[in-house]
Amino acid sequence: MSTKKNNDHSGNGLFNQSLEKGLAILLAFSPDMRTMNLSDIAKATGISRSAAQRFTYTLEALGYLQKHPINKRYSLRVSTLALGYRYLLVxxxxxxxxxxxxxxxxxxxxxxxxxxxxxxxxxxxxxxxxxxxxxxxxxxxxxxxxxxxxxxxxxxxxxxxxxxxxxxxxxxxxxxxxxxxxxxxxxxxxxxxxxxxxxxxxxxxxxxxxxxxxxxxxxxxxxxxxxxxxxxxxxxxxxxxxxxxxxxxxxxxxxxxxxxxxxxxxxxxxxxxxxxxxxxxx
Missing domain, CATH: 3.30.450.40 (GAF domain)
Structure with missing residues (x-):
């Protein structure tokens, strides 16, 4: 698509980079990347593997990601629909x-x-x-x-x-x-x-x-x-x-x-x- 990344806000003290990275993980899933392991997520979002592990653990605990019990690959849960559905509701x-x-x-x-x-x-x-x-x-x-x-x-x-x-x-x-x-x-x-x-x-x-x-x-x-x-x-x-x-x-x-x-x-x-x-x- 023709969308481009937001401007760099790293110098703004109000900008929360942790939130940015968490959202980036959710947005990294696509028809070409329906499931990802930690290395895939780190590469797709430009974060370290350890950071990817922390963020995916949190997103899984919140119900937005699920991890396959055997291959350990992550995928989106249906709960992520609630984020967009809120926009339609209001x-x-x-x-x-x-x-x-x-x-x-x-x-x-x-x-x-x-x-x-x-x-x-x-x-x-x-x-x-x-x-x-x-x-x-x-x-x-x-x-x-x-x-x-x-x-x-x-x-x-x-x-x-x-x-x-x-x-x-x-x-x-x-x-x-x-x-x-x-x-x-x-x-x-x-x-x-x-x-x-x-x-x-x-x-x-x-x-x-x-x-x-x-x-x-x-x-x-x-x-x-x-x-x-x-x-x-x-x-x-x-x-x-x-x-x-x-x-x-x-x-x-x-x-x-x-x-x-x-x-x-x-x-x-x-x-x-x-x-x-x-x-x-x-």
């Missing part, structure tokens, strides 16, 4: 968007996503999938680069031109498919087009065959805070039809989320089963 922007996203999903019949920016990525925090066959699975929490997605371009189109260019320039612009646009000038042109039209589009630039249109959600000051997207496969849509028929819908949904509070009746279905956060273990 995010008022996602809460207010949900009723409008559901209406859009029912209207267009395709998958509707809501994403928020993090550095040079968009992170998917809301999703209403289509009931029809689709080649793409996009779980909540998935990160996609801004430069090659309609969500990212819709967000960038609402930023000042210089900030937009800085983000694109700093991105690792990988050609994921044969349609991926990586040229800076062309990307800036697409963002300018999105700023003029009110929506952005992408033609299978991250996932081949997956087309999408997106529009930014704005706060009361006109600052982009999230993006509404419709994702649809090329087996059911042409890019021209997608833009002509679905772009107006995604723009109207983004506008409604930006300016109108959903009613208590609209919010009620999304509160059912939420309940209270469970008490901490121990």
């Amino acid at each position: 995010n008022q922007n996602v809460e207010r968007a949900n009723p409008f996203l559901l209406d859009l999903n029912l209207t267009c019949g395709e998958t509707v996503n809501y994403s928020e920016p993090d550095r040079s990525d968009m992170v998917y925090v809301g999703r209403f999938p289509t009931s029809r066959r689709t080649p793409v699975h996009m779980p909540l929490g998935r990160r996609l680069p801004m430069y090659c997605t309609s969500a990212g371009r819709a967000y960038l189109s609402r930023l000042p031109a210089q900030q937009r260019k800085e983000i694109l320039t700093a991105s690792e612009r990988v050609p994921y498919t044969h349609t991926t646009v990586t040229d800076i000038d062309k990307l800036l042109e697409l963002c300018d087009e999105a700023a003029d039209s009110g929506y952005a589009y992408a033609n299978g630039e991250y996932y081949a065959g997956d087309m999408n249109v997106s529009a930014a959600v704005l706060d009361t000051s006109g600052v982009p805070i999230g993006v509404v997207s419709i994702s649809a496969p090329e087996t059911r849509w042409s890019l021209s039809d997608l833009r002509r028929q679905l772009a107006p819908l995604v723009m109207e949904t983004a506008r409604l989320i930006s300016v109108r509070d959903p009613s208590p009746a609209e919010l009620e279905p999304f509160a059912i089963g939420a309940g209270k956060a469970p008490p901490s273990a121990g």
Whole structure:
């Protein structure tokens, strides 16, 4: 992905490096490293093996890691989901968007996503999938680069031109498919087009065959805070039809989320089963 490490905070007396290292261990697990031994963890996070042993012991005791009894390799426990789930529980922007996203999903019949920016990525925090066959699975929490997605371009189109260019320039612009646009000038042109039209589009630039249109959600000051997207496969849509028929819908949904509070009746279905956060273990 296109995310980059945070700036060096080592000189700041308030910065807790131990906490940083503990979180780095959790984030080091990936599809390529589903399990790790102490040496793997030390190498992946840049800490000593003895430090890795202390941190993994603590994370295991807290219920975030588990160690295989035979090969002694560590893996994540399901408890780590609670860290991200807390964000969804308290995010008022996602809460207010949900009723409008559901209406859009029912209207267009395709998958509707809501994403928020993090550095040079968009992170998917809301999703209403289509009931029809689709080649793409996009779980909540998935990160996609801004430069090659309609969500990212819709967000960038609402930023000042210089900030937009800085983000694109700093991105690792990988050609994921044969349609991926990586040229800076062309990307800036697409963002300018999105700023003029009110929506952005992408033609299978991250996932081949997956087309999408997106529009930014704005706060009361006109600052982009999230993006509404419709994702649809090329087996059911042409890019021209997608833009002509679905772009107006995604723009109207983004506008409604930006300016109108959903009613208590609209919010009620999304509160059912939420309940209270469970008490901490121990």
